[in-house]
Amino acid sequence: MSGPDHAVPDPVSAGFAELGLGPGLQQSVDELGLSTPTPVQAAAIPAALAGGDVLALAQTGSGKTLAFVLPILQQIEDAHRRGPASRAGAGARRPTRALVLAPTRELALQIGEAIRDASACLNAPLRWGCVFGGVSINAQMMGLRGGADVVVATPGRLLDLIDHNALSLDGVQTLVLDEADRLLDKGFEDELKRVLALLPARRQHLLFSATLAPEVEALAEQLLHDPTRIDVRAEAVSVPDIHQRAIQVDAAQRTPLLRHLIQTEGWRQVLVFVATRHACDMVALKLQRHGIRAAAFHADASQTARREVLQAFKAGELQVVVATDLAARGLHVEALPAVVNHDLPRSPDDHLHRIGRTARAGHSGVAVSFVNADNEAHFRLIEKRQGLRVPREQVPGFEMKQTAPTKPQPLRNPLTDPDGTGGIKGKRKSKKDKLREAAAAGGGTGSDPHAA
Structure with missing residues (x-):
C-alpha cells in the first residue's frame, strides 16, 4: 500500500471553517462547544472531503469520530444541494450513501450520537440509522423502511438486515471502518468479506485504527488506493x-x-x-x-x-x-x-x-x-x-501486608523473551493468533465470527 504521509495541520492555528466545512456544520460544532479541531480532525477532514482514501491511526480520546462524521455529512449535504436528481424523490427509498462499521454496540451508539449532534444545523434533513445486535430486529427494520443517508452498524446485524431486504448497499459511496483493529480482533473477517462483496466497486474508504497490527495493514493493502496516511497516536496519548x-x-x-x-x-x-x-x-x-x-x-x-x-x-x-x-x-x-x-x-x-x-x-x-x-x-x-x-x-488503614507473590511468577527466557515482556498481550502471539495463522495458511479464517 502506498500513499502520502499527511502533514498534520496545526490545530491551534486552524479552525473548523478552514477545513472546508459549510456553515451548517460550522454552526453545529460551535454549538457543541468545539472551537479548534484536534490533530486527527485537522488532518482527516480535508483529506476525506477531497474524496480520497484515508488511513488514520489515532488513540481513544483523539476526536476521531468527528474526523469522519463531519466530512461524511458535508458530502451528503453537498449531494442534496445539487438537486432532486441527486437524492430520492418523493415517496422513494432514500439510498444509503455512507456506511460506518463498528465492532461494538456501544461504539455504534456513540457514533450515532455524534451524527445526531453534528447534523442538527444542516439545511437539508438527514436520515440516519444505527443498528446492532442484542435487540429486536423488527424496530430497526421499521426505522430503515424509508432508507437512510448514513447507516452505522455492527457487521452481524447489518448482514441480518440485508438478508431481510431491509437495507441495500448499492448506493454506498463512503465506507468507514472505525477501530479496525478491534473489528478484526473480534473475528469479523467473514462478515467483512460479505459486506465488501455487496458494496459498489467505486467507493471511498476511511479506515481508523488505534494500532497498525498486521491484520490492519493487510486490510489496508486490500482496500485502500493511494491513501492519505495520518498517524497522531503520539499526540493522542500525550495530550x-x-x-x-x-x-x-x-x-x-x-x-x-x-x-x-x-x-x-x-x-x-x-x-x-x-x-x-x-x-x-x-x-x-x-x-x-x-x-x-x-x-x-x-x-x-x-x-x-x-x-x-x-x-x-x-x-x-x-x-x-x-x-x-x-x-x-x-x-x-x-x-x-x-x-x-x-x-x-x-x-x-x-x-x-x-x-x-x-x-x-x-x-x-x-x-x-x-x-x-x-x-x-x-x-x-x-x-x-x-x-x-x-x-x-499506600493509604492509611489499607496498608499492603502481603509483600511476596502468592502465585508463581513465570521465569523469563532471555532467548525467547529478550525484552522481559512475559505474557503481556500484544507482545507475544496468543494461542488464538497462532490458530488464525495456521488456518490462514490452510486457506481458512482461523476463528468463529462473533455475533454483533
Whole structure:
C-alpha cells in the first residue's frame, strides 16, 4: 500500500471553517462547544472531503469520530444541494450513501450520537440509522423502511438486515471502518468479506485504527488506493491531562479501599474496571450495600439494560459504573473525573484505552490502579510500555501486608523473551493468533465470527 504521509495541520492555528466545512456544520460544532479541531480532525477532514482514501491511526480520546462524521455529512449535504436528481424523490427509498462499521454496540451508539449532534444545523434533513445486535430486529427494520443517508452498524446485524431486504448497499459511496483493529480482533473477517462483496466497486474508504497490527495493514493493502496516511497516536496519548496513581493494597482490601476513595476524594463520578463479569456484579453489589449509587456494565446484561446504565451515568444519576473492558472503548462521559483499575488490564494498550475515558475534551482526570504483590510485575510492564514510572502509594488503614507473590511468577527466557515482556498481550502471539495463522495458511479464517 502506498500513499502520502499527511502533514498534520496545526490545530491551534486552524479552525473548523478552514477545513472546508459549510456553515451548517460550522454552526453545529460551535454549538457543541468545539472551537479548534484536534490533530486527527485537522488532518482527516480535508483529506476525506477531497474524496480520497484515508488511513488514520489515532488513540481513544483523539476526536476521531468527528474526523469522519463531519466530512461524511458535508458530502451528503453537498449531494442534496445539487438537486432532486441527486437524492430520492418523493415517496422513494432514500439510498444509503455512507456506511460506518463498528465492532461494538456501544461504539455504534456513540457514533450515532455524534451524527445526531453534528447534523442538527444542516439545511437539508438527514436520515440516519444505527443498528446492532442484542435487540429486536423488527424496530430497526421499521426505522430503515424509508432508507437512510448514513447507516452505522455492527457487521452481524447489518448482514441480518440485508438478508431481510431491509437495507441495500448499492448506493454506498463512503465506507468507514472505525477501530479496525478491534473489528478484526473480534473475528469479523467473514462478515467483512460479505459486506465488501455487496458494496459498489467505486467507493471511498476511511479506515481508523488505534494500532497498525498486521491484520490492519493487510486490510489496508486490500482496500485502500493511494491513501492519505495520518498517524497522531503520539499526540493522542500525550495530550490528555491524566494524573496516574498506583496504590498498593492487598487484593482482599481493594473494594473497601475503593469505597474509601469514593468517599474521601470528592469524585463526582468514577468508572471502575474489573477483569470478569462476575467481579463486575459483585463489586457493584457491595458498593450498593453501602449506599453508593452503582451499577454493573458487561456483556451478559441485555442491550436495553446496558443502555439504561449508560444513560443514567451520563445524566449523573449513577455515581459509579463497574465495568469490564467492554467499556474501555467507545464510551464517552462528559468530564468524567476518575477511572479506577480495580483489576489491572491484560495489556498496556488496554490500559491506555481504560484511562482514556477520563481527561477528555480538554478536561483533567485521575486514573488509579490497585497494585499488589501478585500484579506488581505486570504493572511494571505497563509502566515500561508507557515510558513512565508511577510512584507507589499506600493509604492509611489499607496498608499492603502481603509483600511476596502468592502465585508463581513465570521465569523469563532471555532467548525467547529478550525484552522481559512475559505474557503481556500484544507482545507475544496468543494461542488464538497462532490458530488464525495456521488456518490462514490452510486457506481458512482461523476463528468463529462473533455475533454483533
